[in-house]
Amino acid sequence: LKNRLLSDSYSGGTKVNLEKNCVRFIDNFSMGTRGASSAEYFLKVDYAVIFLHREESLKPFSRSFPHIFDSLEVEGDRVVCNLPHIKEAIELKTRYKERILYIPFSTLQSYCFYLDEVGSVSFTTNTRDTECCPLDMSTPTHKIQSSGGELNLRLSLAPKAIDKIVNKIVPDAYVVSFKLETDESILIPKARGALEKYGHELVIGNVLQTRKVHVVLVEARSTENIDLTQASS
Structure with a gap:
């Protein structure tokens, strides 16, 4: 390595x-x-x-595959x-x-x-x-x-x-942190506040209710919204 x-x-x-x-x-x-x-x-x-x-x-x-055991089947001497x-x-x-x-x-x-x-x-x-x-x-x-x-x-x-x-x-190092909020209106201000306070490079932010389908990438001077698909998640 x-x-x-x-x-x-x-x-x-x-x-x-x-x-x-x-x-x-x-x-x-x-x-x-x-x-x-x-x-x-x-x-x-x-x-x-x-x-x-x-x-x-x-x-x-x-x-x-968190529940893989539920999907196992026995076929003769094999587990499939x-x-x-x-x-x-x-x-x-x-x-x-x-x-x-x-x-x-x-x-x-x-x-x-x-x-x-x-x-x-x-x-x-x-x-x-x-x-x-x-x-x-x-x-x-x-x-x-x-x-x-x-x-x-x-x-x-x-x-x-x-x-x-x-x-x-x-x-x-290039440091990325995550920020989860329940109030969307404070997500980006809180993410920017973290960047200013700790001096790292990127915050990946999301809201509790939509965390599996939407994230926002927050840098010091820019933001990018990303909608997640089933394939990408």
């Missing part, structure tokens, strides 16, 4: 445990679709990929799967397996730890970086008693990972 361009792809959401011996936790929803599909494209254009991903999130090439494009996906996964490193995380703490470790590897490498969806809140460690009546949580802001990525870990 020497002298090959490198993509650090961070995919999926993080969770914050509410107890040291965790029974309850706060999570944010992210299946990792954007991260997994981005990793596929980087592999196809000859990048090596470090894929830092949430445990059980979608992964490159297998992302389109007739899902469309499954053969192509397996061939691609096999072809690129030497160029992708999978690193799973679960909690915000494990994500931040691996973020530092990945950064130390890719610091001197030509890197294109995609940012995942870390949870913005962290909580102090405490034991929750169900008999204690009403539960009140005080949430503290967790440091934004992208600030550390841009300014400390890989300052020479």
